[in-house]
Amino acid sequence: MRKLFLFILILSFALMAIAEDVVKIGVVLPMTGGISAFGKLVWEGVQLAHEFKPTVLGKKVELVLLDNRSEKTEAANAVARAIDKEHVVAIIGEVASSHSLAGGEIAEKKGIPMVSPASTNPLVTQGKKFVSRVCFIDPFQGSAGAEFAYNYLKARNVVIFTDIEQDYSVGLSKFFMDTFKKLGGKVSQVFYKTGDQEFSAQLTVALSRNPDVIYITGYYPEIALICQQARALGYTGYFLTGDGADAPELIEIGGEAVEGLYFTTHYHPKGAVTKIGKEFVEKFREKYGRDPAALNALGFDAYLVLIDAIERAGSLDPVKIAEEVRKTENFEGATGVITIDEHGNAVKSVVINTVKGGKFDYVTTVTPGT
Amino acid sequence: MTATLILQNIFNGIMLGGLYALIAVGYTMVYGILRLINFAHGDIMMMWIYFAFYAVALLSLPIWLAFIVAIFGSAFLGFLIDRIAYKPLRNAPRISALITAIGMSFFLESFAVVVFGANYKSFLKVFGKHQEILRKYILIGNARLPVLTIIVIGITALSLLVLFWIVYKTKIGMAMRAISSDIPTTALMGVNVDMVIGFTFALGSALAAISGIMWAMRYPNFFPYTGFMPGLKAFIAAVFGGIGSIPGAVLGGFLLGMIEILIVSMVPQVMEYKDAFAFVILIIVLLVKPSGLMGQKMMEKV
Numbered sequence: 001m002r003k004l005f006l007f008i009l010i011l012s013f014a015l016m017a018i019a020e021d022v023v024k025i026g027v028v029l030p031m032t033g034g035i036s037a038f039g040k041l042v043w044e045g046v047q048l049a050h051e052f053k054p055t056v057l058g059k060k061v062e063l064v065l066l067d068n069r070s071e072k073t074e075a076a077n078a079v080a081r082a083i084d085k086e087h088v089v090a091i092i093g094e095v096a097s098s099h100s101l102a103g104g105e106i107a108e109k110k111g112i113p114m115v116s117p118a119s120t121n122p123l124v125t126q127g128k129k130f131v132s133r134v135c136f137i138d139p140f141q142g143s144a145g146a147e148f149a150y151n152y153l154k155a156r157n158v159v160i161f162t163d164i165e166q167d168y169s170v171g172l173s174k175f176f177m178d179t180f181k182k183l184g185g186k187v188s189q190v191f192y193k194t195g196d197q198e199f200s201a202q203l204t205v206a207l208s209r210n211p212d213v214i215y216i217t218g219y220y221p222e223i224a225l226i227c228q229q230a231r232a233l234g235y236t237g238y239f240l241t242g243d244g245a246d247a248p249e250l251i252e253i254g255g256e257a258v259e260g261l262y263f264t265t266h267y268h269p270k271g272a273v274t275k276i277g278k279e280f281v282e283k284f285r286e287k288y289g290r291d292p293a294a295l296n297a298l299g300f301d302a303y304l305v306l307i308d309a310i311e312r313a314g315s316l317d318p319v320k321i322a323e324e325v326r327k328t329e330n331f332e333g334a335t336g337v338i339t340i341d342e343h344g345n346a347v348k349s350v351v352i353n354t355v356k357g358g359k360f361d362y363v364t365t366v367t368p369g370t
Numbered sequence: 371m372t373a374t375l376i377l378q379n380i381f382n383g384i385m386l387g388g389l390y391a392l393i394a395v396g397y398t399m400v401y402g403i404l405r406l407i408n409f410a411h412g413d414i415m416m417m418w419i420y421f422a423f424y425a426v427a428l429l430s431l432p433i434w435l436a437f438i439v440a441i442f443g444s445a446f447l448g449f450l451i452d453r454i455a456y457k458p459l460r461n462a463p464r465i466s467a468l469i470t471a472i473g474m475s476f477f478l479e480s481f482a483v484v485v486f487g488a489n490y491k492s493f494l495k496v497f498g499k500h501q502e503i504l505r506k507y508i509l510i511g512n513a514r515l516p517v518l519t520i521i522v523i524g525i526t527a528l529s530l531l532v533l534f535w536i537v538y539k540t541k542i543g544m545a546m547r548a549i550s551s552d553i554p555t556t557a558l559m560g561v562n563v564d565m566v567i568g569f570t571f572a573l574g575s576a577l578a579a580i581s582g583i584m585w586a587m588r589y590p591n592f593f594p595y596t597g598f599m600p601g602l603k604a605f606i607a608a609v610f611g612g613i614g615s616i617p618g619a620v621l622g623g624f625l626l627g628m629i630e631i632l633i634v635s636m637v638p639q640v641m642e643y644k645d646a647f648a649f650v651i652l653i654i655v656l657l658v659k660p661s662g663l664m665g666q667k668m669m670e671k672v
Contacts (some may be wrong), residue, residue: 032488040489163642191641195599197589201634202641208375221490221591228590232516233378234504252492253591255501366551 006011022062024317025306026082028093033070034194035219037247038095038295043297046092046332048280048287053303056310064088068099079114081105088112089316092302095295096219097121097168104131113309113322117302118266118295120243121171123342130322132344134301134333135266136368138168139159141242144366145215145264150183152364153238153262155213156185158248159206161226163218165194173218192222199226203233212237219244223261224254226272231257234287238262246294251358262345263356267294267335268351268362273366280334292334293360294351301333377513380628386467387627388522389584392609394619396577399533402572402614405464405549409471412601413478419493419592420477420486420669433496441532449568456571457564470637475601486524493590504587509638522584529580530616536573546570577666597639599645601614606652612665621663626651640653 010181027046029039043065050063064086066078080089083106091114096102100119107114110185114122115126120141125131149155157178163169173189180187188209203226206214206290214230216223216239227366230239239258243265251257267292269281271274280300284292294301308331309324310316328340340346352363382656393415400408421443425436455474459467496503507514537543545566548556557563585600586592603626611622626648634641 032483036489036491190638197591198386198630200385201379201631201644204375204378204382205635205638208372224591225589228504232507232514232518234507234509234514249490249492253490253494255492255494255590257505 024088026088026091028078029069029220030070037249041295042299045296049300049303079103117298131324136348138172143179143364159211160189162217169217216241220250228257267297270362274332297334383628383631385519389623391620391623392581395609398608398619400574410474412597413563415582416577416597444579445572445576448571452571480626493586576669612662615664618664
């Protein structure tokens with residue numbers, strides 16, 4: 001009798017779950033560990049977008065947040081967990097390219113569409129059908145950075161700091177080097193790895209080459225320390241970095257040492273052009289009491305692009321959704337007008353920001369093909 | 371390599387080596403007296419950083435007071451750890467205490483994750499307007515010696531002086547030395563052994579806390595696993611110099627820091643493997659001279 005009762009209880013719960021009819025979307029982000037600031041920022045953006053559009057195809061959207069602990073193995077595990085245990089129809093994630101590479105492999109194998117808000121390494125989507133992104137890719141970011149260094153900062157001699165553990169950093173360094181050499185500049189490289197804290201040896205080597213610009217392609221925790229130790233060794237030139245610097249923690253950890261640092265990134269609220277972009281800034285300020293950062297906007301866009309693709313697909317068929325994501329054209333998002341090409345990469349402008357008075361400030365925008 | 375470059379590398383090595391030395395001293399002191407490798411040492415350093423951070427951020431104490439309060443907090447934590455985790459194992463085989471120490475290290479890290487959060491925090495806020503000192507340097511030739519390096523060496527020297535004074539000139543120091551040679555006999559002489567061992571841990575933790583000050587000044591980003599790598603490196607430094615020997619720990623720390631820096635600057639191809647070299651050193655030392663550079667051959671007590 002008790003067993004029967006239990007059975008009925010479980011059955012009714014199961015039926016309730018079906019009757020409720022939600023669309024589950026997995027959000028896989030680094031919520032703890034080295035680059036947790038990035039995870040937090042994207043998550044805020046995704047949540048805001050969810051409030052903005054809480055339903056799709058007449059069903060409620062449920063977000064399932066999974067933490068990859070800023071580790072490559074967890075990045076893959078979290079995606080597998082989202083698909084096998086949570087049965088999500090699609091995934092938003094991840095941030096670091098090395099994480100998206102590990103997680104994307106799983107999503108591709110299991111045939112679940114994945115939209116990365118901010119992974120810029122070309123390999124993330126290359127040869128895949130299900131993985132796309134709403135951000136530009138590093139060949140463009142690297143060349144925009146190189147041109148900015150050469151033309152705007154008038155640099156002729158650059159030393160690059162490459163984080164050997166991050167695909168993003170290795171790729172971005174290479175693309176920057178290619179363009180900068182083509183422009184006629186001198187460029188060389190030194191290496192470190194994620195989690196390093198002492199950079200004086202690399203800096204001593206780097207500074208002995210008298211660079212005008214130090215270009216750091218890693219993430220904010222190391223960037224902040226490199227800048228601090230470079231200034232302590234008497235370096236007075238420019239710092240330039242990629243979008244890996246774009247978290248408020250850069251300024252918190254780097255303090256006065258990162259003042260005047262330039263970085264290529266996706267967004268600045270001052271550069272918001274679309275109607276929804278302005279609305280996003282307003283809503284964001286209202287909800288979180290500060291200006292949105294690039295990753296807030298990208299998280300927001302990743303969600304909206306995905307929901308839009310599901311709507312166009314007209315069903316929850318993963319193959320159709322993945323196809324529709326790649327047919328996104330002139331979609332108005334917070335970061336601008338988004339078009340995703342057949343390889344799953346968004347064609348977008350690079351924004352260049354700087355740190356001024358302890359805040360991120362807008363410098364200029366570089367559009368592709370100019 | 372030019373003279374300036376060599377000098378600069380030496381300065382860099384002294385900075386890093388000084389930090390290792392300061393941590394290694396606490397490690398080796400506890401070992402020398404209790405024959406216990408306290409793997410939680412690095413994590414106590416991490417706890418000091420959090421204590422000091424919150425003493426300034428939440429209680430808004432002035433920096434110097436916050437630092438001192440946090441040092442006493444860490445010392446008390448060391449005392450508490452001994453009471454809870456090590457005391458019940460006083461008569462157990464040495465390996466049990468060692469495993470407990472590793473467990474304690476994991477516990478402190480996880481505890482910090484739960485209580486303080488797993489994200490990076492910045493120590494710069496604590497310094498506020500004083501953070502300029504972190505970037506000041508003295509020009510010698512064309513090489514730059516950060517003022518922080520001088521502070522680190524000064525603090526290491528001062529801590530050593532105080533430590534030697536306590537161990538060799540005070541009553542409790544005499545009891546500590548007595549315990550290091552024979553615990554039961556010391557107890558028979560009417561010494562409160564548990565109190566003295568507790569004090570030893572408190573002293574070791576205070577040293578860890580002081581190294582935490584220096585560490586946080588040099589590397590202002592911290593999170594619950596901040597103590598892990600420095601703890602391991604300092605352990606290597608202590609073994610390198612001969613575990614149990616305080617001058618050995620200082621020498622080992624400086625040498626290890628110097629080697630790490632020189633490897634990166636002389637053989638840039640292996641920059642990303644510099645941590646591996648520290649462990650290679652550990653293996654070589656254990657193979658060639660297990661008692662370390664300045665350690666004495668120890669007779670196992672029967």
